[in-house]
Amino acid sequence: MNTQKTMEDIVAFAKRKGFVFQGSEIYGGAAGLYDFGPHGVELLNNIKASWWKTNVHDKQQYYGLDSAMFKDPRVWEASGHVGGFSDPLAECRTCNTRIRVDKELERIGVHADEKMSEGDINALFTQHKASISCPKCGGHDFTDARAFNLLVKSNLGDFTSKGDNPVYLPGEACQGIYLNYKNVVDSMHPSIPFGIAQIGKAFRNEISPRNFLFRTREFEQADTQYFVRPHENKDAYETIKKDRWQWYLSLGIDESHLRWKQHENLVFYASDAWDIEYDFPTYGFDEVEGIHDRTDYDLTQHTKYSGTDLSYNDNGEKFIPWILETSMGLGRVFLAVLSEAYDVDELGGEARTVLRLPGHVAPVKVAVFPLVKNKPELVEKARGVYSELKKHISTVAWDDNGNVGKRYRRQDEIGTPYCVTIDYDTLESDTVTVRDRDTGEQIRMPIAELASYIAENIK
Ligand code: ATP
Numbered sequence: 062m063n064t065q066k067t068m069e070d071i072v073a074f075a076k077r078k079g080f081v082f083q084g085s086e087i088y089g090g091a092a093g094l095y096d097f098g099p100h101g102v103e104l105l106n107n108i109k110a111s112w113w114k115t116n117v118h119d120k121q122q123y124y125g126l127d128s129a130m131f132k133d134p135r136v137w138e139a140s141g142h143v144g145g146f147s148d149p150l151a152e153c154r155t156c157n158t159r160i161r162v163d164k165e166l167e168r169i170g171v172h173a174d175e176k177m178s179e180g181d182i183n184a185l186f187t188q189h190k191a192s193i194s195c196p197k198c199g200g201h202d203f204t205d206a207r208a209f210n211l212l213v214k215s216n217l218g219d220f221t222s223k224g225d226n227p228v229y230l231p232g233e234a235c236q237g238i239y240l241n242y243k244n245v246v247d248s249m250h251p252s253i254p255f256g257i258a259q260i261g262k263a264f265r266n267e268i269s270p271r272n273f274l275f276r277t278r279e280f281e282q283a284d285t286q287y288f289v290r291p292h293e294n295k296d297a298y299e300t301i302k303k304d305r306w307q308w309y310l311s312l313g314i315d316e317s318h319l320r321w322k323q324h325e326n327l328v329f330y331a332s333d334a335w336d337i338e339y340d341f342p343t344y345g346f347d348e349v350e351g352i353h354d355r356t357d358y359d360l361t362q363h364t365k366y367s368g369t370d371l372s373y374n375d376n377g378e379k380f381i382p383w384i385l386e387t388s389m390g391l392g393r394v395f396l397a398v399l400s401e402a403y404d405v406d407e408l409g410g411e412a413r414t415v416l417r418l419p420g421h422v423a424p425v426k427v428a429v430f431p432l433v434k435n436k437p438e439l440v441e442k443a444r445g446v447y448s449e450l451k452k453h454i455s456t457v458a459w460d461d462n463g464n465v466g467k468r469y470r471r472q473d474e475i476g477t478p479y480c481v482t483i484d485y486d487t488l489e490s491d492t493v494t495v496r497d498r499d500t501g502e503q504i505r506m507p508i509a510e511l512a513s514y515i516a517e518n519i520k
Contacts, residue, residue: 068343071400072273074414078475080104080399081274093270093278095392100475103424103456105395108312109260111421112283112389115308116258123256123285124245128237130262131217134226136240139366140359142232147208148175149182150268153195154202159268162186162206165193176326182206196269213264213278234261234282235388239359242288243371253373253382254297256287260391272344274392281391288373288382291357298333298354298385305337305352305387312394313419314339314401320346330358339397349397350389357381398422402476408501416476417499420519425458425477427515430468432484434461443483446493446508450481453512454519473498479515 075081080101084094097105117125137143149162166173166185169192173185183205186193191201213230220228231237238257245257260283270276289297302321309319317340324334333354338346360371360381372379402416420426427450431443440461450457458477460468465482472480480496486505487493493511496503506514 066342066400066403068273068341068400071342071396071403074403075101075399093267093276095274095277100424101395104398104418104422105391107422107424108391108394108398109283111311112308113258113260115304115311116256116283116285120256122251122254123258124249124251126238126241126245126257126259128241128259128261130231131215131220131228132231132236132240134220134228135366136236136363137212137229137232138226139362140233140236140239141362142212142229143210146212146232147210148268149177149179149206150209151186151203151206153198153200154204155200156195156198158195158197159209160193160195160203161269164269169193172325174324174326176328179206179208209266209268211265211267213266230264231262232265233263233284233388234259235284235286235386237261238284238286239363239371242286242360243369246373253375254287254289254293256285258283258285260284272341274396275341275344275347277392283389283391285387286359287385289385290375291380291383294332294354294356294383294385298352301385301387302335302352305350305389309337309339309349309394309397311419312398312401312422313417314397318397318401322346322348330356332356339393339400341397342400347393349393350387353386353388355384355386357383359384408473413470413473415473415498418476418478420478423476423478423519425456425472425475426454426519427479427481428458428460428468428472428477430459430465430480430482431461432465432482438488439483439485442487446481446483446511449508450512450515454515469496469501478519481511 078100079098082096082098083090084096085091117123150159151162152159162182163173163175166189169189171185171189173182186206190203194201212232214227215230217228238259260281262279263282264279267276267278270278287297287301310316320338322336322338327334331353335352336348337350339349340346364371372381402418404415404417405412406415429443429447429450431439434440447457447459460471469480478498482494491508492505493508494503495506
């Protein structure tokens, strides 16, 4: 039996099993903010670790970074966010609910995006207003669309005391990479082409946060910026696109649930832009990552606004590098991985919920059970196995509650690849049963081989 997945099931599951909770829930919940629970944070950290390994450790000439979230306010002017980081919003005249016009047009099958001019988007909006309903009152009477800036303002000692500009929370994480490009060049002396990778938080005043982790007001981005010589962008861009696609497959995502989408409406400086989209339950295909060929825009802008020369000196030849960017939302990837892994099947004649996560991202790698908990010699033996495994495997669970079948089901639900049971034979032969999550099959194995077997199989 394979049930059709819905996002409603996944949201409920994520809460029930300690993956994701609504932000500030005990105060009634905060829109567009989510907290990762005990299992969620493990899954999230494992996804980040996999991304870091692929993009920093396994690559030559890629450097990691972790920059401060607060930045000189001029950064956001140079980047174009103060002037142009906006969504086209309209307000329902009946109940004052605000809608994002580009997204509403897309929803009814009209091509639109947030980069269109106000005039162009309003022309489309006027034409199709009758088919767009207010999500609150169902009405069709809207104001014209106006640009609404997404940057979140804050205040911070030194910067706000200078008066002129507000301080912003980062609207995107990658600006920290541009700000440290020169520091990395001067300290690490990379030869071009080279990359810088960073995971960081971003904040956007999304007017209608919706679709669970898909559109939130606070989220994490994992970005790489690859610096190449001017005009030497095309081949590298294709290689980066291929690498990024492969990474999603390594998270257990089936290729049929991924697709490429090329941007039709490029920002003026970009040379090319593609999104990787995932086929989310209920929502359908939507963006998880953007891969952008950005020419020399970013470093040229920061050279201009900061007065610091950000050109690269290649044996006396000076130029501003061009940048190929990958920018991925970790919340969206987390949701894609969870949606992909979530399954309801039948095992041993019973329905079960199972997360078919690849071992390297599973929150718990192995669970250890004494067959019964009222036999001290079994419990003691199992404790020994548990302690030994903990020395080698990052996350090991202990469960002695209820019958073994129920314990298997609990581990299946959170995606634990292996369960180890210590039974009476263990006391005689120093062997245990190892049960596989996906097939339910059990094998018997010497305790001495357990840690390396599990480590090898969750790689
Ligand atoms: P969208 O068109 O969906 O608003 P975007 O094109 O503005 O997204 P980028 O600015 O390119 O997104 O950001 C890079 C990545 O950051 C996106 O691919 C997405 O995964 C993630 N992201 C962007 N906005 C949000 C958000 N509000 N909530 C969660 N993730 C987001």
